[in-house]
Amino acid sequence: MTRRHVHLRRFDWIAVAGVVAGIVGAVLFKYGVESMPVVVTLIAAAVLWYLGFAMLLLWSFLCILASGADENASKLRGWVRDKFIEAAGKVFAEVGFDAATVQKICSLAGIDVAIVNSQFGDKLGIYTEVIRSSTFAQQEPAIEAAFADSSNPREALRELICQWFERTSNGGIPSWFARIMSTEMARPTPALDRVAQAMGTNYLRFRTLVGQIIGCDANDVRTRMCVHSIVGQILHYVQSRAMLSRLWPELNLDHEAQRRAIAEHIVAFSIGGLTALSDEAGRR
Numbered sequence: 001m002t003r004r005h006v007h008l009r010r011f012d013w014i015a016v017a018g019v020v021a022g023i024v025g026a027v028l029f030k031y032g033v034e035s036m037p038v039v040v041t042l043i044a045a046a047v048l049w050y051l052g053f054a055m056l057l058l059w060s061f062l063c064i065l066a067s068g069a070d071e072n073a074s075k076l077r078g079w080v081r082d083k084f085i086e087a088a089g090k091v092f093a094e095v096g097f098d099a100a101t102v103q104k105i106c107s108l109a110g111i112d113v114a115i116v117n118s119q120f121g122d123k124l125g126i127y128t129e130v131i132r133s134s135t136f137a138q139q140e141p142a143i144e145a146a147f148a149d150s151s152n153p154r155e156a157l158r159e160l161i162c163q164w165f166e167r168t169s170n171g172g173i174p175s176w177f178a179r180i181m182s183t184e185m186a187r188p189t190p191a192l193d194r195v196a197q198a199m200g201t202n203y204l205r206f207r208t209l210v211g212q213i214i215g216c217d218a219n220d221v222r223t224r225m226c227v228h229s230i231v232g233q234i235l236h237y238v239q240s241r242a243m244l245s246r247l248w249p250e251l252n253l254d255h256e257a258q259r260r261a262i263a264e265h266i267v268a269f270s271i272g273g274l275t276a277l278s279d280e281a282g283r284r
Helices: 003-010 012-031 038-099 102-109 113-120 123-134 141-148 153-169 172-186 192-214 221-239 241-247 256-283
Strands: none
Touching: 012 038, 038 102, 038 123, 038 172, 102 113, 102 123, 113 123, 123 172, 123 192, 141 153, 141 192, 153 192, 153 221, 153 256, 172 192, 172 221, 192 221, 192 256, 221 241, 221 256
């Protein structure tokens, strides 16, 4: 069902009433009413005809207006995808879902509240769309390439860790998305089911990749623990930046060289652990 159909049905009764008025007028003109003088009957029939005609004209005019509104809304959607989602993501990351308001998001994005409500429904609808459009379902080419490279799983894992660490630490959408996810895990909202659904595909792909390295099935509990250990190392730097800045003042995750060094450490540490598990599995 398209948006235009929704607009039409809101004032469809005008067309129906116009048709009914015209039919009643025609009946009066042809058959009349015994208790009414002929002149009065003809006047009533004419009034009903003109009323029906006017209502049909009004209905046509409203259809034209609705069509124009649909075209403007379609043009707006492309803009919402980049500017509004980014603004909403920043607000949700800064104050959390409960404290965020639609008014504050719209003010930051420069978009009318009524337009936003018509497209997303409410704050939960906005939040769910931010999660849906920003989660791992929307992959960058480098991450997709890492997942697709099954010939060298260790090198694929290396590239995957580096890319994920970079995108969760280097500002922009990845930065606020990581903070939203951290809060969502600690204080789940009704959008959590959508989050899990969106992450499911890449969770399986990640387990498959790690399983190839350690020689275990993707559903093996050891594979799952390894995957969570790797993700935990990345998220530690993302979620603990405030504490790390106090415990390790020299650390600057805004510096590309330091981010790369940490990513390489996570790679070496993880590959070392996975190799040890693989060797242990081979001896059994």
